[in-house]
Amino acid sequence: MMGYNIFTDILPVRGYSRGLFYDFGKQKLKFAPNTLLDFFKGNNYVDKNDLPQEYLDFLLREKFVFEISNRLKDCFPKLSNDYDSYSIIRHLLIEIDFETRLEELETTISFIENELYCYHLILIIKEDLSYHKELICNLVKSNTVDNFESIGIKSFVDKSETINEILVKTKKITNFYIVDKKIDIIHKDLDFERQQVYRVPVKSNENYNFVSSELFSINLSMYSESQKHNTYFNRKLYIKSNGEIKSSVESQEMFGYLHEIKKPEELKAIISRSNFQKYWFVHKEICDVCKDCEFRHMCVDNRLPFQREDGTWYHKEECNYNPYICKWRGEEGYLSLKECGVTSNESGFNINHEKIEAINKILWKKDKETESA
Ligand code: SF4
Structure with missing residues (x-):
């Protein structure tokens, strides 16, 4: 008996009203009826005679399946969903204000990068961006941030000239988020080389809901992480400009001050607390x-x-x-x-x-x- 096996990097996800094929190879999405996805519930293989012709046509057209004898169907096991990360903290968010000095910033970042193996950095600036232009450029040009995979800036003031200047001077900045009171939905302004500029909405305060298809990420690492973790809150650390240690910008709890931390172990102990990790596993x-x-x-x-x-x-x-x-x-x-x-x-x-x-x-x-x- 012949049948069809779904490619290993195609993962069907059922929703309430429709299903979605995540195509990790092509980094694309394709909607489909749940009734089609149900054929692959718990298995990768479907017998030829079981699939309605229109479903088969769709699957072949999209190159989601390949023909195979049912004797070989067990030769293509499913991808593992196991998730692990060497980072204790993956995203570090630091708020900058007039009091922030370059040396302090470098010390904080190095400390967290080296001790917690962090690789994404976001600088949050609520004041006029142009006041901090030099600090940002000097930090990004220094080798303190060389090992970060991405460096983002979140600005609450929209000054396109300054933004362009920073982007041009510091090629290492990957994402620029401009917080905008006038828009409802996230909007991508620019995208050149690796540098992307987003316009994100804000409501009454800094904690706003920015869920948008612009920020969807079709990658296996996130898919695996999402099985048991909250992909936004997991392994995040936020340091406010006054040194307050928090688990995210959105959470209310505070876990002491950075200047009170004398040894890396103390910070690690804070992060290990179940209260600090409260949202990490709310998938x-x-x-x-x-x-x-x-x-x-x-x-x-x-x-x-x-x-x-x-x-x-x-x-x-x-x-x-x-x-x-x-x-x-x-x-x-x-x-x-x-x-x-x-x-x-x-x-x-x-x-x-x-x-x-x-x-x-x-x-x-x-x-x-x-x-x-
Ligand atoms: S937050 Fe994400 S998963 Fe939840 S309803 Fe919105 S788009 Fe869907």
Whole structure:
């Protein structure tokens, strides 16, 4: 008997209303009906006679499967989802203000880079960027940051001339985030060589929900990490300009001051505390709403998760994407969770399946099989 095996780097992810094939080889996404993805539930192989012709045509057209005898089907095991990282802290965020001195900044960064094996750095600047231009350029040009894989700047002031100057002078900066009160959804401005400029929304304070397809990342490392970790909060460290140690910009808890730390072991001990790592393991499969979303293994979500008394997790703020109707905020036909009959709050999680079905019938009249991201 002949059949079809799915390529190892193609991973189907079921959502509430549609499924998604993650194509890691081509770094592409392809939507498909859940009924098609169900053929690959728990296995990589499907007998030829079991697949409806239209599904087979789709899979062959997209080069997601190859023909094979069923005697050989066990020769292609699934990819392992195991995740590990040599970094104790992977993302270091440092707030800069008028008091910050280059030597202090270099000392802090070296300390964390060398002791915690950190490889992503983000500098947060809330004041006028031009005041800190020289400090940033000198830091980035120094060899202190040579080992970082990425260096980002998050600026709360939009000064395009200064941004361009910094980008041109310091080729090592990979991401520039401009916080903008006037926009709702993240927007990519520039992308030249490795340097990317994003415009991200902010609401009343610095903690805003920036979930956007622009920040989706189709890579195996994130997919594996997302199985058991929160891909935004995991292994993050935030140092405020006054030295406060926090686990992220968004979290409320403070864990002492950097200038109180005398030995690397003390900082390691803080990071090892279960309170510091509180959000690291709150992955999307255990968060209401997100667990129904087809993007849950590739999305970066900075909303703080909250735990109910029964142990389940939810978000207080709604995502920019509604997975029950497959619509982004701002898109034609978008409805909020409440408008779709979904409630997720401190008291519990409820889905009005009939209401969603009726809405989807109107929104999606035609087959979504071949629609792309
Ligand atoms: S619903 Fe959850 S998983 Fe889906 S895009 Fe929003 S934050 Fe990501």
